[in-house]
Amino acid sequence: MTRLQVAVLVSGRGSNLQALIDACATPGFPAEIKLVLSNMEGAYGLERAAKANIPAVTLPHKKFASREAFDDAMDEKLREAGIEFVCLAGFMRLLSPSFAKRWEGRIVNIHPSLLPSFKGLHVHEQALAAGVRISGCTVHYVVPELDSGPAILQAAVAVEPSDTPDTLAARVLEAEHRIYPEALRMVAEKRVRLENGRAVFA
Ligand code: GRF
Numbered sequence: 001m002t003r004l005q006v007a008v009l010v011s012g013r014g015s016n017l018q019a020l021i022d023a024c025a026t027p028g029f030p031a032e033i034k035l036v037l038s039n040m041e042g043a044y045g046l047e048r049a050a051k052a053n054i055p056a057v058t059l060p061h062k063k064f065a066s067r068e069a070f071d072d073a074m075d076e077k078l079r080e081a082g083i084e085f086v087c088l089a090g091f092m093r094l095l096s097p098s099f100a101k102r103w104e105g106r107i108v109n110i111h112p113s114l115l116p117s118f119k120g121l122h123v124h125e126q127a128l129a130a131g132v133r134i135s136g137c138t139v140h141y142v143v144p145e146l147d148s149g150p151a152i153l154q155a156a157v158a159v160e161p162s163d164t165p166d167t168l169a170a171r172v173l174e175a176e177h178r179i180y181p182e183a184l185r186m187v188a189e190k191r192v193r194l195e196n197g198r199a200v201f202a
Pocket residue numbers: 010012013014015016017089090091110111112173176
């Protein structure tokens with residue numbers, strides 16, 4: 001079986017990276033993580049990569065003159081490693097439109113809300129301020145606009161009256177860890193693809 005060659009891009013804790021690592025370690029999983037890339041030195045995700053014997057590189061974005069220069073350096077690392085597919089997992093950098101275009105249909109993100117609600121940062125604060133009774137998470141194809149792009153999988157999570165941003169985040173995170181590996185499996189098994197800006201399910 002040829003497995004989809006995946007890179008995971010992180011900036012921090014990397015718990016979604018861990019969920020993907022664990023899934024890829026299960027027999028018959030159709031994808032393999034070949035590279036972890038971080039824009040932050042010391043990101044805990046890098047340690048998770050090391051523990052799983054996955055090559056990891058850090059590209060501190062501050063050392064690059066522009067967003068495009070940073071993205072070009074990432075693109076080079078991805079191509080050097082033979083990467084076919086990219087998973088953003090808590091990667092806190094906006095991507096340049098040209099990078100997003102170059103990887104179109106081959107790059108996905110996880111976001112801790114039911115998109116298109118609550119894009120950007122402080123997502124759980126936004127959900128609680130809006131007073132929604134259901135939140136959740138979304139795995140979606142990446143397009144140049146932030147937290148946009150067609151969904152591959154979503155999971156709903158009930159908002160409890162007693163929730164704080166932290167308790168809601170923790171419950172949503174559990175759902176993230178379930179759907180991200182499942183979405184990667186769908187992609188790797190060619191059960192979903194991006195076509196004319198829409199997710200098409202086989
Ligand atoms: C997750 O909530 C993810 O949805 C968001 O950033 C957080 C990253 O957490 N994009 P982790 O680094 O995967 O633990």
